Amino acid sequence: xxxxxxxxxxxxxxxxTIPSPPTLRRRLGPPHRRPPPAGSLIxxxxxxxxxxxxxxxxxxxxxxxxxxxxxxxxxxLLFPFLxxxxxxxxxxxxxxxxxxxxxxxxxxxxxxxxxxxxxxxAGATALFEEGKxxxxxxxxxxxxxLSSLKDFGTPEFVADRLIQAERRKESTKDAQVLSVAERxxxxxxxxxxxxxKVDSTRGGIKRIFSASFVASRKLYLLNITYSDNPDNxxxxxxxxxxxxxxxxxxxx
Numbered sequence: 001x002x003x004x005x006x007x008x009x010x011x012x013x014x015x016x017t018i019p020s021p022p023t024l025r026r027r028l029g030p031p032h033r034r035p036p037p038a039g040s041l042i043x044x045x046x047x048x049x050x051x052x053x054x055x056x057x058x059x060x061x062x063x064x065x066x067x068x069x070x071x072x073x074x075x076x077l078l079f080p081f082l083x084x085x086x087x088x089x090x091x092x093x094x095x096x097x098x099x100x101x102x103x104x105x106x107x108x109x110x111x112x113x114x115x116x117x118x119x120x121x122a123g124a125t126a127l128f129e130e131g132k133x134x135x136x137x138x139x140x141x142x143x144x145x146l147s148s149l150k151d152f153g154t155p156e157f158v159a160d161r162l163i164q165a166e167r168r169k170e171s172t173k174d175a176q177v178l179s180v181a182e183r184x185x186x187x188x189x190x191x192x193x194x195x196x197k198v199d200s201t202r203g204g205i206k207r208i209f210s211a212s213f214v215a216s217r218k219l220y221l222l223n224i225t226y227s228d229n230p231d232n233x234x235x236x237x238x239x240x241x242x243x244x245x246x247x248x249x250x251x252x
Contacts, residue, residue, distance in 0.1 A: 098244060101126070102252050106141045108220050111248040113241070133227070134203045137245060140221045148190065149214045155180045155192045162210075166198055174199040185250045189213050193246060197228065204229045207239075209246045222249040 101118075102109040106125055116128040116137065126139040152158055159180045166175040179195040191213045199205045209224040224242050228234040 098241065100248075101128075103139075104252050107216060107218070107252050108139060108141065109248070109250055109252045110137075110139070110222065111245050112137055113245075134206065135226050136224075138223045138225075139249075140223075142219050142221075144214060144217060144219045146214055146219075147217070149192060149212060149219075150190060151214075155182045155194070158192060158212075159194050159196075162194065163196060166196075169200075171201045172198060173201065183247070185213055187251070189215055189251065191250070203227070207234050207242075209242055211246055211249045213249075213251070215251050220249075220251075222246070 097114050098111040099114045100109065101112050103126060112128050113130070116130050116135075119127050119129050121127050123140065124138050125141045128137040130136065146152070153161075159177050163175050163177050166172050175196060175198045177194065177196045179193075181193045183191050183193065185191045191211055194208075194210045196208050196210075197205065198208060205228045207226050207228040209226075211222040213220050224245055226234055226238070226242060
C-alpha cells in the first residue's frame with residue numbers, strides 16, 4: 001500500500017481484564033507488558049530495503065525542499081506488497097487464538113493469529129499470511145532522520161495523504177478513510193492508527209487497519225489487510241480481533 005507523507009514542517013495475556021495505558025485515542029489501547037525473547041511466539045488469551053536514501057541531509061533552502069519531496073516519494077512506496085493478492089473466503093477469527101510475535105533485532109512486537117504463517121517477501125520486515133488468500137499482516141521498518149512521528153504531521157494530515165495516494169493507483173476503484181486515531185505507545189511514543197476501505201481490481205474490496213510510529217530513528221509501519229467483499233463481509237468478531245492486533249503494535 002501507499003503510506004505516509006510528512007507535512008512540511010506492531011506479552012502474554014491472562015484470562016483477566018487487560019488494563020489500558022495512558023492514551024490519546026478514542027478507543028482502547030494495548031496492554032504494556034514485557035515482551036518475550038526475540039522472534040518468539042507465546043499463546044495469548046484475551047477477554048473480549050530500499051537502496052535509496054529516505055531522508056538526505058540538506059544545507060540550503062532548495063535542498064531542504066528537495067528533501068521534503070524525497071521523503072514524501074519514498075514513504076509512499078513502503079507497502080506495495082500488501083494489497084497485491086487474490087480474494088479468499090476466510091473463517092472468522094477469535095481472540096483466544098492470538099500469539100505474541102517479537103522481533104528484538106528490529107525492536108517491535110505485536111499479536112498475530114496463531115494459524116497465520118510467517119512468509120518471506122521482498123520489502124517486508126515481517127509478513128504473516130492466512131493460507132494462500134488475500135488476508136495478511138505486514139510490518140516494514142525503515143531508517144529515518146526524524147525523532148518523532150509528529151514530524152510527519154497530524155494523524156488527519158497523514159490520513160488525507162494516504163487516501164490520496166491510494167486513489168492515484170490505477171488498480172483502485174474507490175478508497176475511503178473510516179477512522180483516524182492516536183494513542184501512546186511505550187515511553188509515551190505517539191502511535192497513529194487508521195482504518196480505511198479500498199475497492200481494487202486486485203482482490204476486490206479490502207478493509208485496511210494501519211499503525212505507525214517512529215522510535216530510535218526508525219519508522220515502523222503495520223498493515224493489516226482483510227477481505228471485505230459483499231459476498232463475504234468482515235464480521236464483527238473478526239473485526240474485534242484485528243483491532244486487538246492493531247492496538248498491540250508497539251516497540252519491543
